[in-house]
Amino acid sequence: MMTRKQHVDYWLHDASENMKDMRAAIQSKRRVNAMFCGHLAIEKMLKGLCAVRDIEVMRDHELVRLARKSGLDATLSADQRKELAIITSFNIEARYDDTKRRFHDTCTPKFIDEWSGKIKAWYKYLKRMILQERAELPNNEPDKQKLIK
Numbered sequence: 032m033m034t035r036k037q038h039v040d041y042w043l044h045d046a047s048e049n050m051k052d053m054r055a056a057i058q059s060k061r062r063v064n065a066m067f068c069g070h071l072a073i074e075k076m077l078k079g080l081c082a083v084r085d086i087e088v089m090r091d092h093e094l095v096r097l098a099r100k101s102g103l104d105a106t107l108s109a110d111q112r113k114e115l116a117i118i119t120s121f122n123i124e125a126r127y128d129d130t131k132r133r134f135h136d137t138c139t140p141k142f143i144d145e146w147s148g149k150i151k152a153w154y155k156y157l158k159r160m161i162l163q164e165r166a167e168l169p170n171n172e173p174d175k176q177k178l179i180k
Contacts, residue, residue, distance in 0.1 A: 034171055035082065035083070035172045036168050038082045041082075042082055043076075043161065046071075046075035046076045049068045049069070049071040050150075050151075053066075053072065057147060062135065063134055065143060066147075067121055067123065069118065069121060069146070069147060070092075070094075070119065070150075073094055073118055073150060073153050074094060074097065076153070076157035077094060077097035077100075077101055077157065079157070079161050080102075080103060080157060080160065081100060082174075083165050084101060084102060086100060086102070087100075094115035094116070095112055095119065098112075098115055114149055114153070121134075121146075
């Protein structure tokens with residue numbers, strides 16, 4: 032059984048990998064994939080926030096719902112909720128080729144610069160919050176939550 036700190040570390044590590052994937056996809060001009068990876072990173076950071084707060088991690092991809100579940104929602108502005116909703120829209124299922132094609136047309140270099148910047152800001156904000164709360168956890172506290180992937 033893992034500790035709560037290990038559970039939090041799992042989400043932090045996975046989100047970090049998604050951020051690396053986003054940067055690599057931007058460099059190789061795979062813009063749709065870049066935004067999808069950015070969405071995954073923020074989703075996993077919100078799940079990490081749930082884990083550090085000992086809140087059951089949901090099998091959900093919708094960022095506003097995850098923010099609400101984590102307790103973050105109460106502190107968010109309407110603009111921040113809107114940003115999370117837009118980032119959620121980057122979670123496009125591969126089987127919908129026409130949707131991906133339309134989104135590809137939206138993903139201009141300017142769009143990617145703007146939204147990758149917002150994703151990076153969210154990532155840093157959530158990481159700082161998670162690490163502060165993680166530092167207060169006891170070292171060997173068993174995790175009561177089931178790890179949701």
